[in-house]
Amino acid sequence: MLKLGIIGTNWITEQFIQAALSTKKYQLTSVYSRTEEKAQQVATKYEAGEVFTSLADFFAQGSFDVVYIASPNSLHFEQAKAALEAGKNVIVEKPAFSNPTEMATITALLAKKPQLFLFEGARHxxxxxxxxxxxxxxxxxxxxxxxxxxxxxxxxxxxxxxxxxxxxxxxxxxxxxxxxxxxxxxxxxxxxxxxxxxxxxxxxxxxxxxxxxxxxxxxxxxxxxxxxxxxxxxxxxxxxxxxxxxxxxxxxxxxxxxxxxxxxxxxxxxxxxxxxxxxxxxHEAEAFYSMMTTQDHQMANSALKTSQAVNxxxxxxxxxxxxxxxxxxxx
Ligand SMILES: NC(=O)c1ccc[n+]([C@@H]2O[C@H](COP(=O)([O-])OP(=O)(O)OC[C@H]3O[C@@H](n4cnc5c(N)ncnc54)[C@H](OP(=O)(O)O)[C@@H]3O)[C@@H](O)[C@H]2O)c1
Known part of the structure; x- marks a missing residue:
């Protein structure tokens, strides 16, 4: 069972949580929102124990293995970077990053942390x-x-x-x-x-x-x-x-x-x-779980190469x- 943290509380986050929970391979543990009320609402609905309104605390204290980032596109970069620096795996919604400079910074960081995974949520x-x-x-x-x-x-x-x-x-x-x-x-x-x-x-x-x-x-x-x-x-x-x-x-x-x-x-x-x-x-929730738990870096790198080309x-x-x-x- 992978412990999941989320950033963003719009409908797409709920759709991903429901997909992840339906696989019975993820447990929602940690919710970040800018507002306590929204974070609490999602946490209560999906039985998550940890609620944060500070991103720094979310990454420093959250017990999750992987974060799903579904914030406005321009925020993906800083949030994914902070996640990797905190030793967390990342699923970042499409489009992963705003430009090739951001993408290159993230891939360089990933290269320094080869045990971690970063996936773009290109669901189709x-x-x-x-x-x-x-x-x-x-x-x-x-x-x-x-x-x-x-x-x-x-x-x-x-x-x-x-x-x-x-x-x-x-x-x-x-x-x-x-x-x-x-x-x-x-x-x-x-x-x-x-x-x-x-x-x-x-x-x-x-x-x-x-x-x-x-x-x-x-x-x-x-x-x-x-x-x-x-x-x-x-x-x-x-x-x-x-x-x-x-x-x-x-x-x-x-x-x-x-x-x-x-x-x-x-x-x-x-x-x-x-x-x-x-x-x-x-299907993406299943695929990400499988790559993370079998340490299939080859498949993850191939997906990352496609993300880079798309970017x-x-x-x-x-x-x-x-x-x-x-x-x-x-x-
Ligand atoms: N795969 C798919 O099928 C699919 C479908 C839809 C969207 N997406 C992707 O999901 C991501 C989010 O899209 P969205 O339409 O849900 O975006 P959004 O409504 O603009 O924002 C998503 C969440 O980010 C937080 N947020 C909003 N404005 C913010 C701001 N100014 N500063 C910091 N946080 C802010 C809010 O959460 P809090 O208020 O809780 O902090 C909000 O729930 C995008 O990357 C989009 O491409 C994917």
Whole structure:
């Protein structure tokens, strides 16, 4: 049983706690929140014994083995750094870090503490249909390209329309649609096709200073991958990966891989996917537990390499659209 600590008390933290507890391999022991009341609320609901409102005390006195960090994006870096320095394993929500400088600092710190693990919570990568898609791509006669879509209207965009800047649409908190939803399709592209030769992002920029939606083109030898993502509109377009004679269709989108369908040369279809779990975070909770308890650093390093590549691609895309974060200062 791994002892779990959490940072952040929004719905996603509860979804992760529920996934972790459902595996029966984690026990929630320690809750950090800026407010005592919120920390106590989560602790009571999930029977955690330790409540903290000071991050320093949380890391110094918390009895947890691994911390799940689900704070605004720009805070991930300092919190993950503090966790590693305190000898804790880390699961940090996507996008793990704001830029390659932060990523390099964390990987250098990890190299000095080789017994510790740091995972990016890219939940869809650990779902069976992600691997099923990867394997199916390898059997396509010749990849001709792909269109990968993940665009969902965010209720927090109502605040932007009202002239406000919620965290997720703020450059101070490393927000925007590329960071929030684009990261899923960048993970798809990097995991399925490798690191692209070149990238370009055509962004719809908001008055808050980040992107509301956009289209990115990733170029590979012999084909392009088009990424369509956003938080100020909703797309019902499935995603497609094109072979010469066959096509894979991912539905409802390239991040929630409920259905993976292969269209054969004769137009007939074969369903490849497995039914998805009710809680999409269960598979990552299982995978992280397995790597930590079997000391599978090889698999963890491979996941970290993908995180680094995704971090680089996100940064280049952002640069191509002229989007700057407070966290980039000094880069
Ligand atoms: N994997 C997924 O499916 C998924 C889904 C949604 C979000 N996420 C990721 O989860 C992370 C959190 O996203 P979110 O939308 O929940 O963010 P959020 O609502 O802006 O903040 C999350 C938590 O961080 C704390 N917080 C908020 N503002 C803060 C501030 N100014 N300073 C310090 N702490 C602050 C709050 O906890 P306290 O008030 O308790 O301190 C809050 O509950 C992001 O990295 C996001 O990308 C992942």
């Amino acid at each position: 990568v650990y779902e069976p249909n992600f691997q099923i898609t990867k394997q199916a791509i390898q059997t396509l006669d010749q990849v001709q390209g792909a269109t990968l879509v993940y665009m969902k209207y965010s209720s927090r965009y109502d605040q932007v329309l009202a002239g406000k800047t919620p965290n997720i649409f703020s450059p101070k908190f490393s927000g925007g649609s590329l960071q929030d939803l684009g990261v899923y399709v960048v993970y798809d592209a990097v995991s399925w096709f490798g690191v692209p030769d070149d990238v370009h992002y055509f962004a719809n920029l908001l008055p808050t200073g980040v992107d509301g939606r956009g289209t990115a083109i990733l170029t590979y030898p012999g084909f392009n991958v088009t990424l369509i993502f956003g938080k100020n509109a909703t797309s019902y377009l499935p995603s497609e990966i094109y072979g010469l004679h066959e096509t894979l269709v991912l539905a409802p989108n390239a991040a929630d891989l409920a259905q993976v369908t292969r269209y054969q040369p004769d137009g007939k279809t074969v369903e490849l996917g497995e039914p998805a779990d009710e809680n999409p975070m269960t 680089q691609v996100l940064f280049k895309l952002r640069q191509s659209a002229g989007i700057e974060f407070a966290a980039d200062q000094g880069n």
